Amino acid sequence: MSAVSAPAPVRRVAIELGERSYPIDVGNGLLGQAATWSALPQASCALIVTNDVVGPLYGGRMAEVLRTRYRQVHTVVLPDGEQHKDWQTLNLIFDALLRHACDRQTVIVALGGGVVGDMAGFAAASYMRGVPFVQVPTTLLAQVDSSVGGKTAINHPLGKNMIGAFYQPQQVVCDLDTLQTLPARELSAGLAEVIKYGPILDMEFLAWIEGNIDALMARDPAALAHAVVRSCELKAWVVGQDERESGLRAILNFGHTFGHAIEAGLGYGAWLHGEAVGCGMVMAALLSQRLGGVDAAFVRRLHDLIRKAGLPVKGPRLGAERYLELMRVDKKAQAGEIKFVVIDRPGHASVTGAPDALVRDVIEQCCE
Incomplete structure (x- = not known):
């Protein structure tokens, strides 16, 4: 087994799509660094979409950061797992947006793995016909694949990712420290998309x-x-x-x-x-x-x-x-x-x- 080496410096990868271009930042400790969030979109309100596994680990830190930039910060916690990537769970996001009277000046922040990112992105594409969103992927699979490129969707019993939209995020933040709390099975799953x-x-x-x-x-x-x-x-x-x-x-x-x-x-x-x-x-x-x-x-x-x-x-x-x-x-x-x-x-x-x-x-x- 290789010896553990020092954390790598922050690296930025650009997605070049004209007016829809955005950065992907990769590094350690990014969640807690103010400079990470300097490019967050302007808004009056932020909604964090997370799940019941990731939320207790990183939800409080994410909310603390967002409160320095937005007057209102709300959180919706989804059940964890691919089996919940459906209309019923998607509606929990819409319920939260409407309950808090979120308007077009709202940014949705996806804090979690690929399921959270896909559903938060689809909700952002759909709510009021489109509000900005940011991807904060906390699994290896989401960092190397699903958070990048703007594919958002939910599953149907007859087919995976058959209902969705292409909708690009404003920013992707890959904090490598979140991978240290990832279960071994999830780490292996992410390596499939790397390979x-x-x-x-x-x-x-x-x-x-x-x-x-x-x-x-x-x-x-x-x-x-x-x-x-x-x-x-x-x-x-x-x-x-x-x-x-x-x-x-x-x-x-x-x-x-x-x-x-x-x-x-x-x-x-x-x-x-x-x-x-x-x-x-x-x-x-x-x-x-x-x-x-x-x-x-x-x-x-x-x-x-x-x-x-x-x-x-x-x-x-x-x-x-x-x-x-x-x-x-x-x-x-x-x-x-x-x-x-x-x-x-x-x-x-x-x-x-x-x-x-x-x-x-x-x-x-x-x-x-």
Whole structure:
């Protein structure tokens, strides 16, 4: 195990989207630093959206910071878990906004993981047809993926993230200290989204992850900082070219077509999103091999890294037909044809269809 190193300096990554551009700040101790919040949007009121796990840890500190800038600061606490990413829980945010008579001069602050960020962002996009919001992700998965790029949504029983909006935050603040209170299972889930960037965009980064997986699992501050910053840089580059996922951005869903089927098939919350994505990447890598994009050694390499990250590499036996049924309502599907993100050469991905018979074979080979 690598020795723990000193905290990294604050790093800034820019999302370049013209008038919708915003910064991502990555560093240690950012929640308590006044300079972190100098770019907060002007407003008369702030609503912190958090959950019953993160709120007791960081909600008070967040409210204290916001009271120095806003006349009114309110908090709504949501139940924790993917199974609560639905209309009923979303309405708790709207209830709070209306109960406190929040107007258009309101900023919503998402303090939590990907579920909190997605729902707070969707609420911000919808309330009074749009109020500003800020992402303060406290999980690794949210820091490297879901808080960046403006995708907001809730789940439907028939499909994950099928109801939502593209709506960019004003600012993203990734305080790496929050990762020290993250349960081990959540840390592994976040590593799935870190690993994802290597096969699709940056093989040097994949090699770095392989060489530093022990340090990442040990929560080494410098290793975590590099993983978060590089992941954000890669996602920023993609989002800057394709904000609304009309083409290139779809490659960021590597492993997600299979993964979303696992989540929906088991029931949201049974597997964490990152666990399903990790397993889904193994399936997608095998499909990539069967389509001629990579060799068996590449598949084994990715399989071994995902396993070392503490993620499942065998999918649940839902039945191949059930997988196919669930994948046909994936957002990338077109006219009922399932689309997969595959590796057509190491470090480069594309979106393609595949024969059902081949997909069935992959599912059977990858499920226990």
